[in-house]
Amino acid sequence: MTTARTGTPWLGLDPAHPFGLQTLPYGSFTTPDTPRPRTGVAIGDHVLDLTGATAALLPEHAALFTAGTLDALLAAGPATWDRVRAAITDWFLDERHRADIEPLLVPADTATTRLPFTVADYTDFYASEHHAANLGRMFRPDGPALTPNWKHLPIGYHGRAGTVVVSGTSVVRPSGQRRTPDGEIVFGPATRLDIEAELGFVVGTPSALGRPVPLADAGRHLFGVCLLNDWSARDIQAWEYVPLGPFLGKSFATSVSPWIVPLAALAHARVAPPPRSPRPLPYLDDTGTEPWGFAIDLEITLNGHRLSRPPFAAMYWTAAQQLAHLTVNGASLRTGDLIASGTVSGPERATGGSLIELADNGNRPLTLPDGTTRVFLEDGDEVVITGSAPGPDGTRVGLGEVRGRILPAG
Amino acid sequence: MTTARTGTPWLGLDPAHPFGLQTLPYGSFTTPDTPRPRTGVAIGDHVLDLTGATAALLPEHAALFTAGTLDALLAAGPATWDRVRAAITDWFLDERHRADIEPLLVPADTATTRLPFTVADYTDFYASEHHAANLGRMFRPDGPALTPNWKHLPIGYHGRAGTVVVSGTSVVRPSGQRRTPDGEIVFGPATRLDIEAELGFVVGTPSALGRPVPLADAGRHLFGVCLLNDWSARDIQAWEYVPLGPFLGKSFATSVSPWIVPLAALAHARVAPPPRSPRPLPYLDDTGTEPWGFAIDLEITLNGHRLSRPPFAAMYWTAAQQLAHLTVNGASLRTGDLIASGTVSGPERATGGSLIELADNGNRPLTLPDGTTRVFLEDGDEVVITGSAPGPDGTRVGLGEVRGRILPAG
Numbered sequence: 001m002t003t004a005r006t007g008t009p010w011l012g013l014d015p016a017h018p019f020g021l022q023t024l025p026y027g028s029f030t031t032p033d034t035p036r037p038r039t040g041v042a043i044g045d046h047v048l049d050l051t052g053a054t055a056a057l058l059p060e061h062a063a064l065f066t067a068g069t070l071d072a073l074l075a076a077g078p079a080t081w082d083r084v085r086a087a088i089t090d091w092f093l094d095e096r097h098r099a100d101i102e103p104l105l106v107p108a109d110t111a112t113t114r115l116p117f118t119v120a121d122y123t124d125f126y127a128s129e130h131h132a133a134n135l136g137r138m139f140r141p142d143g144p145a146l147t148p149n150w151k152h153l154p155i156g157y158h159g160r161a162g163t164v165v166v167s168g169t170s171v172v173r174p175s176g177q178r179r180t181p182d183g184e185i186v187f188g189p190a191t192r193l194d195i196e197a198e199l200g201f202v203v204g205t206p207s208a209l210g211r212p213v214p215l216a217d218a219g220r221h222l223f224g225v226c227l228l229n230d231w232s233a234r235d236i237q238a239w240e241y242v243p244l245g246p247f248l249g250k251s252f253a254t255s256v257s258p259w260i261v262p263l264a265a266l267a268h269a270r271v272a273p274p275p276r277s278p279r280p281l282p283y284l285d286d287t288g289t290e291p292w293g294f295a296i297d298l299e300i301t302l303n304g305h306r307l308s309r310p311p312f313a314a315m316y317w318t319a320a321q322q323l324a325h326l327t328v329n330g331a332s333l334r335t336g337d338l339i340a341s342g343t344v345s346g347p348e349r350a351t352g353g354s355l356i357e358l359a360d361n362g363n364r365p366l367t368l369p370d371g372t373t374r375v376f377l378e379d380g381d382e383v384v385i386t387g388s389a390p391g392p393d394g395t396r397v398g399l400g401e402v403r404g405r406i407l408p409a410g
Numbered sequence: 411m412t413t414a415r416t417g418t419p420w421l422g423l424d425p426a427h428p429f430g431l432q433t434l435p436y437g438s439f440t441t442p443d444t445p446r447p448r449t450g451v452a453i454g455d456h457v458l459d460l461t462g463a464t465a466a467l468l469p470e471h472a473a474l475f476t477a478g479t480l481d482a483l484l485a486a487g488p489a490t491w492d493r494v495r496a497a498i499t500d501w502f503l504d505e506r507h508r509a510d511i512e513p514l515l516v517p518a519d520t521a522t523t524r525l526p527f528t529v530a531d532y533t534d535f536y537a538s539e540h541h542a543a544n545l546g547r548m549f550r551p552d553g554p555a556l557t558p559n560w561k562h563l564p565i566g567y568h569g570r571a572g573t574v575v576v577s578g579t580s581v582v583r584p585s586g587q588r589r590t591p592d593g594e595i596v597f598g599p600a601t602r603l604d605i606e607a608e609l610g611f612v613v614g615t616p617s618a619l620g621r622p623v624p625l626a627d628a629g630r631h632l633f634g635v636c637l638l639n640d641w642s643a644r645d646i647q648a649w650e651y652v653p654l655g656p657f658l659g660k661s662f663a664t665s666v667s668p669w670i671v672p673l674a675a676l677a678h679a680r681v682a683p684p685p686r687s688p689r690p691l692p693y694l695d696d697t698g699t700e701p702w703g704f705a706i707d708l709e710i711t712l713n714g715h716r717l718s719r720p721p722f723a724a725m726y727w728t729a730a731q732q733l734a735h736l737t738v739n740g741a742s743l744r745t746g747d748l749i750a751s752g753t754v755s756g757p758e759r760a761t762g763g764s765l766i767e768l769a770d771n772g773n774r775p776l777t778l779p780d781g782t783t784r785v786f787l788e789d790g791d792e793v794v795i796t797g798s799a800p801g802p803d804g805t806r807v808g809l810g811e812v813r814g815r816i817l818p819a820g
Contacts, residue, residue, distance in 0.1 A: 121572045126654060139653070147652050152595050153587055157654040158568035158661070162531045162744045163619060172620040174739035177563055177691065185562050187691045209573060209663070210582040210820055236739065242557050243549070244536060244567040245655020248739040251568070253619070281587065281597045329584035329600075329646065329658040330820065334572045410620055410740065 009092040011105075013044045018398020020044065022391035024088055025259035025400065026224070028069050029111040037068030037114055041088055042259050042400070046105040048088070053104050057097065058087050070117040070260060074204040074223050075335040081204065081223060085264055113258030115166040116226075117202065120336035122164055122254065123326060124198075124230060125156040127317035129274075131345035131353060138361045139238065151278060154317035154325050156342075159230075160251035164338065167257050167402040171231055173379060173409040174252040178235035189409035190233035193377040196343040197300050197310050197353040197385045199399075200228040201319040202260055203337035210330040215286055218320035221333055225266065227257035227298070227385050227402040228340050234356055234376070256338070257385075257402040265397050269294045269389035271313050283328050284321050292318035296389040296399065298344055300353070303382055305368050310344040310353040312387075379408040419502040421515075423454045428808020430454065432801035434498055435669035435810065436634070438479050439521040447478030447524055451498055452669050452810070456515040458498070463514050467507065468497050480527040480670060484614040484633050485745040491614065491633060495674055523668030525576040526636075527612065530746035532574055532664065533736060534608075534640060535566040537727035539684075541755035541763060548771045549648065561688060564727035564735050566752075569640075570661035574748065577637075577667050577812040583789060583819040584662040586646035599819035600643035603787040606753040607710050607720050607763040607795045610638040611729040612670055613747035620740040625696055628730035631743060635676065637667035637708070637795050637812040638750050644766055644786070666748070667795075667812040675807050679704045679799035681723050693738050694731050702728035706799040706809065708754055710763070713792055715778050720754040720763040722797075789818040 013020050019042045029040045029047055040047040054062040061084055064072040073084065091097040126132055132155075133145040149155065165171075173189050180186055204223030207213050213221055230250060237249025273293035279285060286292065296312035322339055343353040352358045355376055359366050365373035377383070387399035419431050429435065429452045439450045439457055450457040464472040471494055474482040483494065501507040536542055542565075543555040559565065575581075583599050590596055614633030617623050623631055640660060647659025683703035689695060696702065706722035732749055753763040762768045765786055769776050775783035787793070797809035 121570055136653075148589075149587075149649055149652070153650060155650065155654050156657055158570055158657070160531055160568055160741055161571070162747070163741050165619070172740050175622075176739050177559075179558075185691070187693065209575070210817075212585075212820075233739070239559055240563060240565065241653065241655070242559070243546075243651065243655070244565055245651070245653070247566055247568070248735070248741070251736075251741045252739040281595070283597065325658070326661075329586050329643070329662040330582050331570055331573050331658070331661045337572070407620075410622075 007093045010095050010098050011044060011092055015395065017044050018388055018396050020395055021089060021092055022395045023261060023265050023397045024085060025261040026070050026073065027116045027259045028114040030114065031106055031110050031112070039065040039068055039070060040111065042108065043092065045108050047108050047111045048101065049104040049106060053091065053101060056100050057091060058084070071336060074117055074202065075206070077205045078220055081262060081264065085262060113166060115164065116258055116260055118336045119161040119164045119338050120334035122159040122161040122338045122340070123156050124159045124340040124342065125154050125317065125322050126342040127154055127315045127322065128342055128345045128353070129316040130314065130347050131343040131357065134345060134352065134357045138356065151276065152280070153284070154322045156322065156326070157245045159254060163251055164254045164256060167255055167404070169255060169404060170407045171253045171404050172407045174233050174236065174248065175409050176233060176236035176248050177239055179239045190236055191376070192234035193406065194232045194234050194355045195300070195377070195383050196230035196232055197298050198228040198230055198343055199296065199312060199341045200226045200256055201339040202226065203333050203339065204335060206335050207327060207333040209332040212330065213323055213327040213333065215283070215289055215320050215324045218292065218323045219263065219290065221323060222263060222319060224260040224262040225399065226260050227387050227399050229255040229383065229385055229402050229404060230340060230343070231255065255402050255404045257400045259400045261397065261399050265391070266294055266389055268391050269296060269397065271295045273318050274314065274316055276316065283324055286318065286321060292320040294389060296387050298385060298387045301384045302374065303368060307366065308350060308352055308358055310351050311346045312344050314346050315341060315344065377406050379406050381406050417503045420505050420508050421454060421502055425805065427454050428798055428806050430805055431499060431502055432805045433671060433675050433807045434495060435671040436480050436483065437526045437668045437670065438524040440524065441516055441520050441522070449475040449478055449480060450521065452518065453502065455518050457518050457521045458511065459514040459516060463501065463511060466510050467501060468494070481746060484527055484612065485616070487615045488630055491672060491674065495672060523576060525574065526668055526670055528746045529571040529574045529748050530744035532569040532571040532748045532750070533566050534569045534750040534752065535564050535727065535732050536752040537564055537725045537732070538752055538755045538763070539726040540724065540757050541753040541767065544755060544762065544767045548766065561686065563694070564732045566732065567655045569664060573661055574664045574666060577665055577814070579665060579814060580817045581641055581663045581814050582817045584643050584646065584658065585819050586643060586658050587649055588645035589649045600646055601786070602644035603816065604642045604644050604765045605710070605787070605793050606640035606642055607708050608638040608640055608753055609706065609722060609751045610636045610666055611749040612636065613743050613749065614745060616745050617737060617743040619742040622740065623733055623737040623743065625693070625699055625730050625734045628702065628733045629673065629700065631733060632673060632729060634670040634672040635809065636670050637797050637809050639665040639793065639795055639812050639814060640750060640753070641665065665812050665814045667810045669810040671807065671809050675801070676704055676799055678801050679706060679807065681705045683728050684724065684726055686726065693734055696728065696731060702730040704799060706797050708795060708797045711794045712784065713778060717776065718760060718762055718768055720761050721756045722754050724756050725751060725754065787816050789816050791816050
């Protein structure tokens, strides 16, 4: 990774802006005037049209940005990621580029963001010990909180890539089968609709079938990070998930934030992950490697009211370990694979990453400022998850937001 | 669906050929002379270059075949599927087309087949009652053979779309974690490597997010069928699968046959599925609908020796029910979604669709003609699954084969 060039951008940004020069996240957008998708980079309250900017100022890489998605940039690999980021930084620091760049800045409030890349395979992990233990106690009250395998491998499953949607997409309450407390099997709208606040790691460089990706190579393959809400229908999930895992309880929608923050922007946020015991098998043992914990603070709001501040730094398994595990059997990576962390829950109840934890499986309803209470989501509820991390020179690196509103069952 | 035109093709085909005019399966191929992928239809011992044939004889649909995959044809929908099939049938029946078509026939043994379509989401079901009960007894010996939900819903999970490979691709023995009988956690090459003989149903027409696809619409969305081998590492799977389902035990490779047989070719193979009890919920109740059982006979060989003849007609849940279930929560379908049936196992042990069933979980080793025995796959073993179904006028509709050889762990 190249060292970040710092300085004062000519744009006159508030240094406290979460999308300052320290962040430079990538996305895809349209405007009313230009309905054709363009690739953009968020800077302050603007979006720079990268499709236009690279054509003018970075012609050797302009082909990566013509399709209006991040797919080609993701596939281009770390050397190109560094060159493009360095060039964009330079454009905003060097007054000479102002005349070229300024006309390509679009006010962010006129841009409609789109799903920024083509999701290849979507895998969802389960990497918070607190979350896994909390849910284990609720779903399997007669057994130990953690399953015997939990501390030996990062448990995960494949989710539905085709229903990953961009922030702002409404979520229709799913219908499905559930078993009532008295054992009856009924069909209808989910009654226990929940959220899961997560981070998603986006794969750039693919890998070959039959060739595991070692821990030390994770940085060559992982491009960046988004916020992710793994909407979950607990009643559907509880009835269906034995023995093959979650299916319809999760597959109706997974929301992601529109701006992919490159890992290069998170260099100051790296922290050591929690100690592990037992020590993982060698292919998962990250002792002495670059740390893959991140001091990213999430915040969950429901209808504008803050519910929780889950700390990503508490996650037991890292994305590098998940990548190593995912490929240790020879499975290949594709550009656009989305690796979700699993629900981010801290040790205290007020840092839970899901309503089922925050409301203690319905036993402690949450009271909102309007006097209503919640144990799960109601129709019309809007959930927003935001996140940020420490950047250089006291700045914060913003992850933006992932937002979604519940519509009544169809 | 249009009525099939019948007659004697000018090609002089053996009427017993499984790829006769009754079949006309679609695929993607290259030849040593033409490394650019072309779309083809298999006919007898030849492949017709559809990219060339449609350019000459079906120009209004030629754009569907320029990319050399089936993606555009799949997306075009049932009216186009019928028109293209009728046109191809006509080309082979009408001597007037011979001069145009004959130069576009490629000997099948010079064609290298490719993955015929872009796999969107890959879901794998569990629809054979015999298989589910057999495995339930082995994996959960202390409980009932079937989980309580099994007869209420078609259980399924998402698999790894990125590791679906075409027949002929070698499979490297996966490595992973397993728990030894004395409870030790070890890492190494899988010791219980197995097959699962399945059918894969390929989605053509997509559906909208939030809009369930009713049973009666399945034929508008499903294009055709392939053979599928869901390679499974039983030891990796047994250790990892609680609570989120199979992951690395399955994700290293899934093999599919190269020739997608359109459902139009299977009209004579439709049979009523087995009776269900309890009666499924209304969205899964297929009483009185077009039958979605198929009298397709599979055959599994290991190193040329026949191991089993699994009967697809015995499957409890149909692809139409799986499609209705998959979407009942509002999940959308994409062109290229691959819906695997689950292992096809009949009621007798000799009709099992996996080695773990055929060798009774290692208790009854299979003896091969060379005198060696198997309980699971050894390095160098080659597995071939073939299949066929009744066609019109006493013909058989061939499904071709899915073939794979095990390479030693890397």
